[in-house]
Every structure is written in C-alpha cells, then in structure tokens.
Amino acid sequence: MNWETVIGLEVHAQLSTDSKIFSGASTAFGAEPNSQACAVDLGLPGALPVVNIRAVEMAVKFGLAVNGRIASHSIFARKNYFYPDLPKGYQISQYEDPIVSGGVLPIDFDGGITDIQLTRAHLEEDAGKSAHGNVLGATGIDLNRAGTALLEIVSEPVMRSAKEAVAYLRELHQLVQYLKICDGNMEEGSFRCDANVSVRLKGDTEFGTRTEIKNLNSFRFVERAIDFEVERQIDVLTEGGSITQETRLYDTEAGETRSMRGKEDAHDYRYFPDPDLLPVHVAPEFIEDLSVQLPELPRAKRQRFVTDYELSQDDASLLTGSAETAAYFEACLAAEAVDPKALSNWIVGELFAALNEAGLKIEYCPIKPTDFSVLIERISDGTISGKMAKEVFQAMWDGEGNADEVIDARGLEQISDSAAIEAAVDEVIAENSDQVAQFRAGKEKVLGFLVGQVMKKTKGQANPKVANELMKKQLGDGE
Amino acid sequence: MSDQFPSSVAQLAAGLRDGEYSSVELTKAYLTRISEHDDALNSFITVCDESALAQARAADAAIAAGAANNLCGVPYANKDIFCTSDVRTSCGSKMLDNFIAPYDAGVVERLNAAGMVMLGKTNMDEFAMGSSNETSFYGRTCNPWDLSRVPGGSSGGSAAAVAASLAPIATGTDTGGSIRQPAAFCGISGLKPTYGRVSRYGMIAFASSLDQGGPMGRTAEDLALLMNVIAGFDERDSTSLEMPDEDFGRLLNKPIENARIGVPSEYFGPDLDAEIGALLERAIAEFEKLGATICEVSLPNSQLAIPAYYVIALAECSSNLSRYDGIRFGHQCENAVDLTDLYERSRAEGFGEEVKRRILVGTYALSSGYYDAYYRKAQQIRRLIKQDFVNAFDDVDFLIGPTTPDVAFTAGCHSSDPVTMYLSDIYTTAVNLAGLPALSIPAGQVSGLPVGLQLIGNYFSEAAMLGLADRYQKNSSWHLSHPSEICAGGPS
Numbered sequence: 020m021n022w023e024t025v026i027g028l029e030v031h032a033q034l035s036t037d038s039k040i041f042s043g044a045s046t047a048f049g050a051e052p053n054s055q056a057c058a059v060d061l062g063l064p065g066a067l068p069v070v071n072i073r074a075v076e077m078a079v080k081f082g083l084a085v086n087g088r089i090a091s092h093s094i095f096a097r098k099n100y101f102y103p104d105l106p107k108g109y110q111i112s113q114y115e116d117p118i119v120s121g122g123v124l125p126i127d128f129d130g131g132i133t134d135i136q137l138t139r140a141h142l143e144e145d146a147g148k149s150a151h152g153n154v155l156g157a158t159g160i161d162l163n164r165a166g167t168a169l170l171e172i173v174s175e176p177v178m179r180s181a182k183e184a185v186a187y188l189r190e191l192h193q194l195v196q197y198l199k200i201c202d203g204n205m206e207e208g209s210f211r212c213d214a215n216v217s218v219r220l221k222g223d224t225e226f227g228t229r230t231e232i233k234n235l236n237s238f239r240f241v242e243r244a245i246d247f248e249v250e251r252q253i254d255v256l257t258e259g260g261s262i263t264q265e266t267r268l269y270d271t272e273a274g275e276t277r278s279m280r281g282k283e284d285a286h287d288y289r290y291f292p293d294p295d296l297l298p299v300h301v302a303p304e305f306i307e308d309l310s311v312q313l314p315e316l317p318r319a320k321r322q323r324f325v326t327d328y329e330l331s332q333d334d335a336s337l338l339t340g341s342a343e344t345a346a347y348f349e350a351c352l353a354a355e356a357v358d359p360k361a362l363s364n365w366i367v368g369e370l371f372a373a374l375n376e377a378g379l380k381i382e383y384c385p386i387k388p389t390d391f392s393v394l395i396e397r398i399s400d401g402t403i404s405g406k407m408a409k410e411v412f413q414a415m416w417d418g419e420g421n422a423d424e425v426i427d428a429r430g431l432e433q434i435s436d437s438a439a440i441e442a443a444v445d446e447v448i449a450e451n452s453d454q455v456a457q458f459r460a461g462k463e464k465v466l467g468f469l470v471g472q473v474m475k476k477t478k479g480q481a482n483p484k485v486a487n488e489l490m491k492k493q494l495g496d497g498e
Numbered sequence: 499m500s501d502q503f504p505s506s507v508a509q510l511a512a513g514l515r516d517g518e519y520s521s522v523e524l525t526k527a528y529l530t531r532i533s534e535h536d537d538a539l540n541s542f543i544t545v546c547d548e549s550a551l552a553q554a555r556a557a558d559a560a561i562a563a564g565a566a567n568n569l570c571g572v573p574y575a576n577k578d579i580f581c582t583s584d585v586r587t588s589c590g591s592k593m594l595d596n597f598i599a600p601y602d603a604g605v606v607e608r609l610n611a612a613g614m615v616m617l618g619k620t621n622m623d624e625f626a627m628g629s630s631n632e633t634s635f636y637g638r639t640c641n642p643w644d645l646s647r648v649p650g651g652s653s654g655g656s657a658a659a660v661a662a663s664l665a666p667i668a669t670g671t672d673t674g675g676s677i678r679q680p681a682a683f684c685g686i687s688g689l690k691p692t693y694g695r696v697s698r699y700g701m702i703a704f705a706s707s708l709d710q711g712g713p714m715g716r717t718a719e720d721l722a723l724l725m726n727v728i729a730g731f732d733e734r735d736s737t738s739l740e741m742p743d744e745d746f747g748r749l750l751n752k753p754i755e756n757a758r759i760g761v762p763s764e765y766f767g768p769d770l771d772a773e774i775g776a777l778l779e780r781a782i783a784e785f786e787k788l789g790a791t792i793c794e795v796s797l798p799n800s801q802l803a804i805p806a807y808y809v810i811a812l813a814e815c816s817s818n819l820s821r822y823d824g825i826r827f828g829h830q831c832e833n834a835v836d837l838t839d840l841y842e843r844s845r846a847e848g849f850g851e852e853v854k855r856r857i858l859v860g861t862y863a864l865s866s867g868y869y870d871a872y873y874r875k876a877q878q879i880r881r882l883i884k885q886d887f888v889n890a891f892d893d894v895d896f897l898i899g900p901t902t903p904d905v906a907f908t909a910g911c912h913s914s915d916p917v918t919m920y921l922s923d924i925y926t927t928a929v930n931l932a933g934l935p936a937l938s939i940p941a942g943q944v945s946g947l948p949v950g951l952q953l954i955g956n957y958f959s960e961a962a963m964l965g966l967a968d969r970y971q972k973n974s975s976w977h978l979s980h981p982s983e984i985c986a987g988g989p990s
Contacts, residue, residue, distance in 0.1 A: 064581065065603055103837065
C-alpha cells in the first residue's frame with residue numbers, strides 16, 4: 020500500500036527577553052534553582068501579571084517576517100491544569116485571538132521552494148522544571164524558568180516527510196535567530212518542537228488519526244522520531260489495527276516513541292480570558308516601527324548572496340547560516356575588494372573548521388574581518404601561496420598579529436622574482452643529473468620531484484607556478 | 499470614642515496634628531477596646547498590638563518633626579485579604595492560616611507611607627466568598643447591633659469593628675457587594691470605587707474582574723480621606739487606572755442643587771422589605787429637599803445580574819484558587835502518598851464548604867461543552883447590564899436605591915440554602931459587573947437594625963458621590979447612631 024505522511028509542528032521558541040513575560044524576574048539560564056522566581060512567578064496570593072512589552076514586540080516581528088496577520092486586539096487566556104511546576108495552577112497563554120494568525124514560511128526542499136503555511140503564533144509563559152532524582156526521595160521544583168516568555172508557532176499539517184519537517188524547522192530556527200527574538204539554543208530548551216504525525220493512504224482526503232510526539236530537542240531527533248512514528252503507525256494500520264489519538268514521548272536512548280497519555284486522559288484546560296490582564300492592543304504605528312527595524316531575512320540574504328557575489332546556492336546558504344556569519348563575510352568584502360568566491364571558500368573551509376574546533380561562534384572569532392580579508396588579498400596578489408596562507412591563518416588565529424605581520428615575522432613571503440628562482444633551478448639541475456636525464460628520456464613525472472627540490476631550496480617561498488615554468492624552460496633549453 | 503477622642507477620622511487626625519493626644523495614646527485606646535470587646539464580636543483575626551504601637555511611635559515622631567501626612571498616626575483596621583509582610587494574611591481560610599506574605603499589598607504600602615497605624619487584620623468570609631462572615635475559618639463575626647445576627651460579608655469584620663468603634667476606619671474589598679452590604683448591615687459608610695482605582699496588587703483575588711478595594715468608615719468625609727490614601731495607579735496591577743491623583747474630598751460641603759438622581763424602578767420591587775422601602779422614600783425626599791432632582795429610571799436587565807455575577811465570579815475564583823495546591827505555601831496535608839493525594843487532601847482540608855462549592859460551580863461553568871452556555875453567555879449579559887447603566891447615566895448623575903433587600907439576618911438562617919444567601923446581593927452585584935463606583939450610607943433603622951442606602955455613580959464620580967453622601971449626612975444623623983449593646987461611648 021502507498022502511504023502518505025502528514026506532519027504539523029508546534030514549536031516553542033523561548034523569546035530573548037531579559038525579564039519574564041509577566042514579571043520583572045531575570046531569565047538568565049543556569050542560575051541557582053528558584054533564585055530567579057519572584058512573587059508573580061511563585062504564584063503567591065495577590066501577585067499579579069504585567070505583560071512585558073518586549074515579548075509583544077518580538078511576537079509582532081515574527082508575525083511580520085512570516086507575513087501573518089497581527090491582531091490589533093489579542094487576548095491572554097488561562098489554561099488551567101494542576102502540576103507542581105505550574106505555580107498558579109494555570110498557564111497564561113493565548114487561545115481565541117492570538118497575536119499572530121496565518122503566515123507562511125517558504126523553505127528550500129527537494130530542489131524547489133515549498134511554502135509552509137502557519138496556523139498561528141501566540142505568546143505564553145513557560146512552566147518551571149520538575150527535577151526527579153536530584154533530591155533524595157522527593158521531586159525538586161525549580162521555578163527559574165516559570166514565566167519565561169515563549170512564542171508558540173503552529174504550522175498547518177502540510178509537511179509530508181520527516182525530512183521536510185526538519186527543513187521547515189531549520190528555516191524557522193534560522194529565522195527566529197535572524198529576528199533576534201530567540202537564541203535558538205536547543206540544548207538549553209530555547210527552541211523546542213512537538214510533532215503531530217499521522218499517515219493516510221495516498222489519495223485520501225481525510226487525515227488519519229494523529230499522535231503528538233513531545234520532547235524533540237534536536238533536528239536529528241525530530242527526524243528519527245517522526246520516521247519511527249510513521250513506521251509504527253503504518254505497521255499498526257497494515258496489521259488491521261487503528262491509531263489511538265494520544266501524546267507520545269520520544270525516548271532518545273531507545274530511539275522510539277512511547278505512549279505518554281491517551282485521549283481519555285486529555286485535560287479539559289477550561290481556557291478563559293485572563294481577567295488580570297487587559298487585551299493587548301497593537302497600534303498600526305507600533306507595527307510600522309517594528310517593520311522598519313526588521314532585518315534582511317535569511318531567504319532574501321541568501322538570494323542576494325547568489326546574485327551579488329555570484330556564489331553557489333550551497334555557499335550562499337552556508338554563509339547566511341547565521342546573520343553573524345553573513346555579516347562577517349560582508350565586513351571582509353567591505354574592507355578589501357577580494358574575490359567573493361575565494362573569500363567564501365576560506366570562511367567555509369578554514370575559518371569554520373577553526374571555529375568548530377574551538378567551539379566558538381563567529382561573533383567571537385579572534386580574527387577580525389578586516390584582518391581576514393587582508394589574508395585573502397595576500398593570496399590573490401601572490402604574496403603567499405595557498406599553502407603558506409594556512410600557516411599564516413593559524414598564526415593569526417593564535418594572536419601573532421595580522422597577515423602582513425605574520426608573513427614578515429616568519430619570512431613567508433613568496434618569491435616570484437624569476438632571477439632568484441632561476442638560480443635555485445640551475446642548482447637543482449646541476450645536483451640531480453640522474454633525474455634530469457630521466458626527464459629528458461621522456462619520464463615527465465620526474466618534473467614534480469625537481470620542482471619540489473626547488474621549493475625545498477627556497478624553503479617553500481618560491482612561487483610554485485613560477486618555479487614550475489622556469490624548471491621546464493631550463494630543462495628544455497638543455498636539449 | 500466620645501469621651502476622650504472624637505469618632506471621625508477627620509477629627510482624630512486634626513487632634514493628632516494639634517497635639518491634643520498622641521498616636522500612641524489613641525492606638526492604645528483602640529487596642530484596649532479591641533481586647534475588651536472583640537471576644538464577643540470576633541471582628542479581628544489578628545490583632546497587632548506591638549507593631550501597631552511601633553507604628554504609632556513612628557507616627558508621633560513624624561508629627562513632632564512636622565513631616566506627617568494628613569492621616570499620619572490614625573489607626574485603622576485592615577481586612578485580612580491585603581497582604582502584609584510582617585503579619586499573617588489568612589484571607590479567612592485555613593488554607594492560609596500559616597501564610598505570611600513576603601511583601602506588602604499596594605494598598606498597604608500606601609497606608610504605611612501615610613503613617614497610618616494598623617490595629618489588626620479583620621475577619622472575613624473565607625476568600626471573600628460569602629455575605630455573612632459565617633464562612634470564615636476563624637469563626638463568624640457578630641453584628642454589634644445584635645450579636646445573634648451577621649455583620650454581612652465578606653468585609654464583615656471591618657464593618658463590625660468600625661460600627662463597634664474598635665477602629666475608626668477600615669479597609670474592605672467588594673466583589674459583589676462585600677463593602678456595601680456589611681456597611682449597610684452594621685450602620686456604617688462604605689465605598690466601592692470604580693474598578694481600577696485601588697490597586698489589586700497584593701489583594702488576594704476572589705474574582706479578579708470584579709474585586710475592588712475601598713474604604714469603610716463612619717462618614718462620607720472619612721471615606722474620602724481614606725480614598726486619598728489608598729487610591730492611585732499601580733503599575734504592578736494591569737487593571738489599575740493610570741489617572742492623575744485627585745482629592746476625593748474636594749466636593750464635600752458643597753451644595754448639590756444640580757444633582758440629578760435616578761430611582762431605578764427595578765430596585766423597588768417585591769424583593770425589597772417594605773419598611774426599608776419606606777425609609778428610602780424618606781431619604782430620597784431628603785435629597786430632593788436638599789436640591790437634587792429626582793426621577794425614575796429603568797435598569798431593564800437587573801434581574802440578570804445575580805446569575806451572570808455568580809457565573810463570572812465563580813468561574814474566575816475556580817481558576818484563581820488553583821494556586822492553593824499545598825506545594826509552595828499554605829496548608830499541606832500530612833503523609834501524602836502521591837501527587838493527586840497531596841492535591842486532593844490539601845485542598846479538601848484547607849478550603850471550607852462554601853469555597854469548595856464555588857470552585858466546583860466555577861469549574862463546571864468553564865468546562866468544555868458548557869463554556870458557551872454559561873461563561874460566554876454571562877459575559878454577554880455583563881455587557882447588557884453595563885449598557886443599562888450607560889443609558890441611565892445619559893439622563894441622571896446618580897442612581898439611588900437600597901443596598902440590601904433586608905436588614906442583617908440571623909446567623910445560620912441561610913445555611914441550608916446558599917442560593918437564598920446569594921440573593922441578598924441583588925442590588926449590589928450589577929455595579930461590580932459594570933465596574934462602577936457605589937457607596938452605602940446609613941439611612942434609618944428597622945427594628946433597631948441599620949438600613950443602608952446605596953448611591954451608584956458614573957465611572958470616576960467618587961468625589962461627587964461622596965459630596966452627595968456628605969450633604970445627606972450633614973442633614974441627618976443615622977450615621978452617628980451606635981450599637982448600644984457594645985459601644986456606648988467608645989473607649990475612654
């Protein structure tokens with residue numbers, strides 16, 4: 020049978036606000052448990068929420084970036100349920116009248132562009148964390164995260180494979196970081212995903228029964244979990260069974276999804292407008308101000324890099340992977356009119372490798388763009404060879420100075436002067452009569468050895484191209 | 499307080515400033531009175547002898563230094579719903595019997611800044627849910643006019659304390675009449691301000707969209723003085739109104755010739771006790787004599803106020819009280835076997851019967867499948883009720899009517915049927931649904947029990963309403979009568 024997968028994603032992006040969405044407490048990660056929870060976050064009697072305008076701004080920015088409708092009047096609602104890490108017994112979220120409705124995120128997938136339709140994006144507060152096992156015989160509760168601002172971004176069920184879902188997720192992940200509304204740190208839980216998955220026979224117009232998979236905190240797990248779940252559902256259906264609508268947890272160790280709670284255990288959340296908060300009014304001027312502040316978005320930047328710098332789609336994607344990388348690239352170009360392609364190769368190659376190894380983000384790169392572009396320029400003007408450049412790069416990375424300083428200090432300048440190289444060539448010919456004879460007998464491979472000797476004699480500083488030509492010329496002359 | 503001290507806050511404050519007596523003397527006199535009479539009344543949950551005297555000493559120092567505010571050194575009683583950082587805030591519930599808030603309510607900060615002296619925290623219906631003070635975990639409060647009767651609720655402790663001169667003035671909160679009804683039952687004055695006037699920050703929530711703090715005292719003038727202290731914008735309460743500070747006493751002692759007062763026909767129907775109706779007729783005639791124009795108006799949706807109110811208030815309370823889960827503060831059951839057990843027993847043990855009833859009803863009204871029929875419908879009715887008032891205020895400046903359909907009832911008489919108790923709020927809840935200001939002042943007695951007159955004003959018209967009430971009180975003496983049983987004379 021020919022099955023079709025249907026996937027919709029719910030992403031929780033933690034907004035990069037300094038303080039919580041309804042209180043003044045800090046949102047910094049990693050503080051002592053419960054040190055960043057104030058009376059509001061603790062749900063103390065009489066404590067009241069006040070909306071953090073920064074969170075509203077960020078949600079509006081997102082709405083603008085995906086071309087969604089920004090509600091002029093949106094409502095915070097209470098989602099009621101009991102859990103120890105939910106101090107008030109309800110989560111303040113949005114239900115009817117979310118701040119952003121609709122919208123679309125185009126993604127590059129399968130050699131083309133697919134528009135992923137969004138249902139909505141709404142603001143809500145995060146819960147705290149229950150820590151099992153840290154406290155002997157008890158469950159610890161850390162409310163530092165309680166009240167942290169989240170933007171829940173819900174897609175329509177329009178994706179048809181785990182790979183497509185991941186492509187959407189990556190695009191979204193990149194977008195929220197470009198917008199500077201989320202740090203995208205998946206390990207710390209700043210960008211979390213739940214997947215709604217169902218299967219149906221190709222050609223069916225009705226959706227199959229879906230399951231919701233929770234706890235997907237990496238792109239890899241999203242793909243694996245969906246693939247596993249699709250297989251599982253197909254197996255069940257093929258064997259004549261039926262899918263139960265339920266919430267499933269992805270077990271990263273076992274690589275499988277497991278039932279967490281069924282529909283019968285589903286909460287009746289008793290949503291109703293939060294009477295402690297007034298409706299959020301978003302004025303047209305407010306939207307206008309934010310739309311002016313909107314940065315160039317990843318897709319537009321990518322296209323511009325292809326067009327303006329004649330880069331391949333792949334290179335452009337890599338260079339625009341983060342706004343900071345793109346900014347680094349363009350800062351290099353602004354400093355020196357180097358060849359964009361050569362620059363791109365060096366950033367994507369040497370620089371990325373070094374950054375990776377050091378675990379550094381490009382904004383903390385020890386080599387300034389102005390210095391990096393000089394290095395590229397020294398390769399293209401023939402001062403150093405590509406091979407030498409790697410040594411210079413390493414020295415620059417280690418803080419030995421800029422490209423020219425390193426070249427000077429280490430005497431790495433390439434010798435392109437024919438007279439100097441000619442002398443070395445003549446010496447090599449004189450010292451290697453056997454190999455010269457072999458070459459002349461037609462064994463052309465020996466040329467490489469002879470040129471290598473020239474490089475050795477010049478301590479690698481001879482311009483290899485010039486050395487090669489001169490050697491050929493000298494050997495030819497001797498005939 | 500007639501022998502040594504005057505009974506009105508305005509006079510008390512003047513005496514303090516003029517050095518006729520110190521705040522410590524005044525505070526001691528009230529604390530003595532509380533110790534002598536509150537065993538009978540049970541109007542206080544917590545009496546703050548030491549901290550009150552400390553505040554009084556500080557007030558005396560400030561007065562001596564000439565740095566004192568208007569009400570500096572004046573004692574008051576604080577409803578036990580306002581969080582205080584050094585004194586337990588129980589909200590009348592076993593659930594919070596051990597709760598000391600780590601912060602002061604916005605209202606308490608203002609009272610402290612004004613240099614006022616908190617005598618103690620007054621008794622109240624549990625979580626402000628009740629009209630009789632009978633639901634308090636700390637036992638019922640008695641009406642000083644007749645100890646077998648209730649003082650009204652939920653601010654019954656504050657009302658009884660002021661009526662019995664255990665405090666010159668008090669704070670209250672009003673969700674569906676909880677300031678006005680006990681004021682009426684105890685023969686004092688009480689103002690429920692426009693929603694948003696008084697910060698709800700640190701005021702323990704019953705129904706957030708209806709709750710409003712306000713003053714309870716002997717006279718309209720005293721209410722104005724306390725309003726000047728407690729009202730004002732608080733950025734920590736999103737529903738707080740950002741308005742410039744105003745003097746709520748600016749229209750006291752002014753003529754009322756231009757006042758147009760409407761009499762809603764719906765408030766004088768068969769529900770109203772005939773003798774109360776007659777007293778109100780006389781009061782209305784008095785207002786007319788003072789120069790006001792009286793006309794009949796209609797609030798056609800009045801009969802919908804009680805059902806709409808009880809759906810909205812209970813829906814909100816069911817959610818507001820979810821935080822009392824026995825985990826972070828408040829009552830926690832012993833030896834819980836698992837999480838569900840912890841929740842169930844902590845809440846079953848910590849909450850009283852009426853609170854549980856309201857949580858259950860409110861939960862039901864918000865449940866999937868019932869939401870539209872109850873909560874959404876109630877919100878629609880709420881808009882109709884508000885519109886009734888808007889229409890009425892096109893033609894008149896104030897509305898006048900009874901505060902309650904009857905005088906204070908006997909304790910226990912509604913215990914078998916909570917709905918009959920709910921009906922005692924028929925004239926008060928519509929005001930909360932509309933967010934309007936309203937006050938109750940004494941306007942006579944039936945069988946020796948006080949009768950309250952309710953004035954309802956347009957949004958932000960507190961000063962004008964207080965001016966009107968003040969005019970009436972300057973021409974009548976009902977507000978000066980004291981319950982003979984307890985407080986003949988007052989402390990001396």
